[in-house]
Amino acid sequence: MASNNSQNSTPQSIDDVLNLLSLWAGNFHRNTTKAFADLRPKDYIRLVIIIGAYCLLRPYLMKLGAKLQARGYEREDRAAQEEAEKTRLNGNDLRGTRIALPGIESDDEEDEDEAEASSWGRKAKLRQRKMIRKKLEEQEERLRSMQEEESDQDIADLLED
Incomplete structure (x- = not known):
């Protein structure tokens, strides 16, 4: 019903x-x-x-x-x-500072737990981060040396005139 x-x-x-x-x-x-x-x-x-x-x-x-x-x-x-x-960032904001890139910002990878270090691919990630840091430091050093050479060359040009 x-x-x-x-x-x-x-x-x-x-x-x-x-x-x-x-x-x-x-x-x-x-x-x-x-x-x-x-x-x-x-x-x-x-x-x-x-x-x-x-x-x-x-x-x-x-x-x-x-x-x-x-x-x-x-x-x-x-x-x-x-x-x-x-x-917005300009060139002056970037001088003298270190830019944090994703995945490579932590400096203490070696201090982390052993369980995480034994996980699959963890060691490869750490090697990759170290390689990226090394390449960035080399690039920064190369830029610094180029700037020093340019400033030295500018001073030499001014002294010649």
Whole structure:
């Protein structure tokens, strides 16, 4: 019986759907005609004033909304630009500092647990990190020597003149 009752609450056929739509159409027609049939002249005037005010003020409200939205977008853009300016690095920021590269920033790989050291591929990762550090140090040394040679050459050129 309970399953029969739950089946009755959902439409089972096209006739049930058509009956439901007919009921909705009847309710809509009755409610709209009843709403306007009982209006007094004062109510009609009030309705005309409300609709007219909406039609007149709508364009201005849309413009106001667009301005507020544009202001919000500008504020977000400025905040994003300020954040980008804070995080932007220039050459002077990088001089004399060491940049941490992912995967090679820890100096104490040898101090870690023996269990981790015996895990598969751990030793290869450590060798790779050491090789990358060595190559970076060689590159930094080469850049330093090139800068010293250039500065020495500039001084020599100035002294010759």
